[in-house]
Amino acid sequence: MSATVPTSGGTGGDTGDAAGAGVGIRLGLAANLPQFVLLVAVNALVGGMLGQERITLPLLAETVFGLSAHTAALTYILAFGTTKAITNFFAGTWSDRYGRKPVLIAGWLIALPVPAMLAWGPSWGWIIAANVLLGVSQGLTWSTTVIMKIDLAGPARRGLAMGFNEAAGYFAVAATALATGHLAERFGLRPAPFLLGAAYAALGLGLSTLIVRETREHARAEAAAHPVGGHHHAELSTRQIAWRTSVGDRSLSAAGQAGMVNNLNDALAWGIFPLVFAARGLGVAEIGVLGALYPAVWGLGQMATGWWSDHVGRKHLITAGMLVQAAAIALVALGESFTVWAAAQVLLGAGTALVYPTLLAVIGDVAHPAWRARAVGVYRLWRDGGFAVGALLAGIIADLWSLEAAVWTVAGLTGVSGLVVAVRMTETRPGRA
Template sequence: MSAPVPASTPAPSPGPAGIRLGLAANLPQFVLLVAVNALVGGMLGQERITLPLLAESAFGLSAHTAALTYILAFGATKAITNFFAGTLSDAFGRKPVLVAGWLIALPVPAMPAWGPSWAWIIAANVLLGISQGLTWSTTVIMKIDLAGPERRGLAMGLNEAAGYLAVAATALATGYLAEVYGLRPAPFLLGAAYAALGLGLSTLVVRETRGHARAEAAARPTGGHHHAELSTRQIVWRTSISDRSLSAASQAGMVNNLNDALAWGIFPVIFATRGLSVAQIGVLGALYPAIWGLGQTVTGWWSDHVGRKHLITTGMLVQAAAIALVALGEGFPAWAAAQVLLGAGTALVYPTLLAVVGDVAHPAWRARAVGVYRLWRDGGFALGALLAGTVADLWSLEAAVWTVAALTAASGAVVAARMTETHPEKIR
């Protein structure tokens, strides 16, 4: 269920050239971008169940570090592309970057479906990482542009909910297809349909939103010229280190995706070694992003009312507890409970961190700040693949799980100590 925009919200004032900010004023385009981001999430969901199982059954990769190379390739390329997506969308506009991302996605489903070697899987995930960096980053930036400051948390909640509900639905569907038709090629045909539809909508129907960011910047009475002069290097420094809230958000985002890499690459292997069927693994793989996706429709809106910091701190600690439950639990019911808990914790964190970046960053450099934040956040995929794979190879799968649980709890403590409240109406 999603939280509606309150009817009492005052109508936004028109900006330059009649541009209006706010969800109600831009509802058709906002809904369209939600749908586009669902297709972006579906491209990721096609791999969540199939690739961890393909690594050993089709390509004979038993070492966890080697098997997780596809997550490393995906995370590293997506992280770097996120950074450039913000810069490119400021320079050339949001829509061209979105369309370019979908063009790059077109060959991705065919490569794991019919590729003759693991190198094809790695290459597909390089392309997928570039595509996701361009498309997901741009849909985030465009929704922030449209929403304005009043409902930014709700906007991010809806954006991320659409993406991760699609991840969940596609993971569930591909688990079923793999059980019935085999791991290749049937599960990847969904991805081919998503890519074609996403490219068509982005090219023909989506409209440019850079003017909305300029309208919001013009409405701020002071500091606009100073902010416009910030270099990319200065923005990187602020987002990564010098600004307490932005830097706390960046590290929390990185650790969040570090534990998502564990859920993606290690959890299916644990469940398979404990005797679960592919269909059961598909259900567990879908349950976590489903709760994550549904929860964000509420938590993003909630952060607009109660503030950002405490939701993020709580969410990181809940994630840590859920990961520990995977190590401690035994059997489908216990692991299902862990996936629900992990999804709930991630829902508290994910849209709220993006809202923090939107709160703190000036519209003149916000797109680049989003790119830097997402560089750190999706770098967590690569770090998580390396860390989880190495620990699993040196000790055990369970040791990898406990290591990531401890890091996630520590990240929550960093947010509690370093971040200040950023919601404009909640700052004291």
């Protein structure tokens, strides 16, 4: 499905699918398929940059750098989550001001030194610094690919577009985690696993610089044709948008807290689960398989759940997904075998797949095109702040009590978050709101 909207004159930039002056810009996946597919591939490389750390860094903290305290060992997730969350906020504003493509390229440039710092950094401080850069890079690149796909897709297939975006990113996380687990088993924890990241960064920068096209004009054209208060919405300040997204709008604020708790879960899976599995006697390769199962199911499942949310609505999928995640995390705490933990990882991936693209679709549904990019930035500020909150919370509880206590705490918080969505969020899908 596609729609043609008139350009709003005098805005400049690459008009994507505009056939010529006065013809207009076409919205929709079919009308923008080559660029959409390219952006899916770019986001897979973005996800791969994150996947290179999923198995190796929790084990490096203990075996190479001798960090026995869980709070200290999880500082890399704290550094990553904090910088990514803050950068997400600015990425939306900058993409409106300067265009999407320059922000995307800047993100890849910042990513270039990260693999080398992880592979050869002589102290834990180097690992922290690498994750600061990685957080900034991910905030710029992942946020921008989300915004660009929303620009191209138009309102009718927004959930499907987000499903493909997040599926590509998190399937790449899974595939890279699996690959680095095997590389670490065969060649050691450093440097071999991080050579994949170096290749991803070089390829991502090349594609973004040479082939990706600007999509800001698609959002401007959609805003010009929007039936409700376009001029008023264009005058909203960033502060007003931040308040509306974080607190003022029931659906947007419910999405923000659910996103934060979801990534709090991911911090637990990233930093604590490998330690739980290792403490129960699993080897690096087995931990790599478990670490890959969760994002693999999460990634692949989003192609279906994003499409599903376009047809049945957003709210109930998000509520169900949070409750399924809570059950899966509890199963990790209860489990004693690889088989049980594998089932828990599949269940956790399925619950996350119900939630992740659907939350982004909610933001696209509610936010006016004139301030949508900034709303995405605010939402992703809260969502990726969950990495930092999760690292601190899980680390402190693990140090005070146990790894299992940290897992149970996060399971409870996840269940409460699902109930908040059920009570506070309204249905936002176009045609059902």
